Amino acid sequence: MPQHKLAIFPAEVLNKVWSFMDASGLDGISKSSKAFRDLLIPQVFYAVRFDGTEKSVSTMLGDFLHSGTPEQMQQIWNSVRKAAVVTDLKMQGNEIPVSGMEVELIPRLMQAIQRMPHVRVLRLDFSSFRRQQTNSQTRQLLETSPRWPTINTVRIDYMNDLSWDILVNQCLGENITALHFDNAHSRQKLEIVKEHCPNLKRLFFCHFGSVLQHGYAEVIQTGRFTVEFAHLEWLIIDQSKNWTPDRRRMAQTAQGRLIEFNACVMDLIAAVLTIPSLRKLAVSLHKKNIEQDIVRQVHIPGSPLTEVELNEFYTDLTHRTASSLPHLDEFCIVDDRHSYYRAVRGADGSVEVRRETVEEGKRPNTFPFGVLDD
Incomplete structure (x- = not known):
């Protein structure tokens, strides 16, 4: 078992140690001290x-x-x-x-x-x-x-x-x-x-593609899912990091692709409305897979999407989706660059969207990246 130095223990542990020790114990702490061991082990392990x-x-x-x-x-x-x-x-x-x-x-x-x-x-x-x-x-x-x-x-x-x-x-x-x-x-x-x-109550799973591009029904088989998971409170649907859309299956015109995308969004909203217990929902939509005509509603050859355009698109999509799901407390769309768009509902029912970031390589286990509270 690794040996720990007192200096690396959190402050709350040390405070308990010092308040616990009596005058006779302040001269030194023995490794065999049962009282010290009983105090420290539950904190460390x-x-x-x-x-x-x-x-x-x-x-x-x-x-x-x-x-x-x-x-x-x-x-x-x-x-x-x-x-x-x-x-x-x-x-x-x-x-x-x-x-x-x-x-x-x-x-x-x-x-x-x-x-x-x-x-x-x-x-x-x-x-x-x-x-x-x-x-x-x-x-x-x-x-x-x-x-x-x-x-x-x-x-x-x-x-x-x-x-x-x-x-x-x-x-x-x-x-x-x-x-x-x-x-x-x-x-x-x-x-x-x-x-x-x-x-x-809380479920996180990964699908090959984004639920906003594949459609909720294809990803989850809507009818069976909503009946048997009707008591879910958190739902997080992640997207495979290496997935790219199958262009052969997509509509061939800019207008057609926009219609397809909006249909997937409405499909998600309709399905989530049948899970009344749900309070937090997060889905992934990687920016590298966004068609420019979905953002601009027109295709401009040789003109890639700008960061400003993408930010406005994600903010609007997050706000629009959250506003259509009044029973949710939080709705998030996670992109592929360690950032996500979080919609939070206020006491008056209004929806506020914020873009938040996490340190690269250190995604937390809390919502919208996991099912833990801390």
Whole structure:
């Protein structure tokens, strides 16, 4: 288990430490001090993250499971409320995967989840687990796993449909109130969620294209979605970063493309009006995929859209859509450059639109990028 220096602890932790220590303890803090340990551990291990290559994540999980006696470790395990396990392909670099490493990593991952009896929020990133052996092992372990009764918020990246079915059905089910799955959309995944997550309140999923260019019905199969997810409070529909519109399927005239786009917007509005519990809605519309005739209502060869034109278009579209959905508190359109347009409804019912930005590479897990409150 990594050793922490007091200097790196948040101020609220240090304030509790100093107010807790009596005169006899101010001369020095012993590592064996049970009172100090009891005070500090719940603060330090409230949220844990295992992030890196497969080898390093496996090592960290091993330390988390076995670096002390069961009695010592139980206090740490009991403190965890949020946990993330991320194996990053970019961090792998030139490191050659160790033979059998994933065979060791996956059981440690499952064991760690079972050792944290109070964890509520879980993120699992399977982006590096593309090997057939790993997928098969994951399914086998999920099938024999006890249910995860305390977990109510989950983010899963890059899990195949078979493992997803077992995970939702066997481990999660009716406990889940917030769900985020970030790989390209699969209708089968949505069907699994609809069948096994009756208490779902917040949903984030990714589709290959923008719902504002494909149409809500094509993306979600409107009728079945609105009936079975009528109790949703947050809905976020992301767009694959590498998707580009299929020009062959689009109308051939500027007027035709404008009509198609407006029809998709109206399709979205009509569908969302049938989800009366919804309070927050976010959709993606990447600026690189916007046809200039949709913005200008006319095509001007050799004249690309300006930033001013795009900003005015997004602001107007956000305001117009939010104004047509009076039951929403917030509506956002996310573009592809770490910015988004947020429409907020005031107490008097008026709609205000602001453009907001996030630091590149540091998208938060809160709305409109995720399902968490903080």
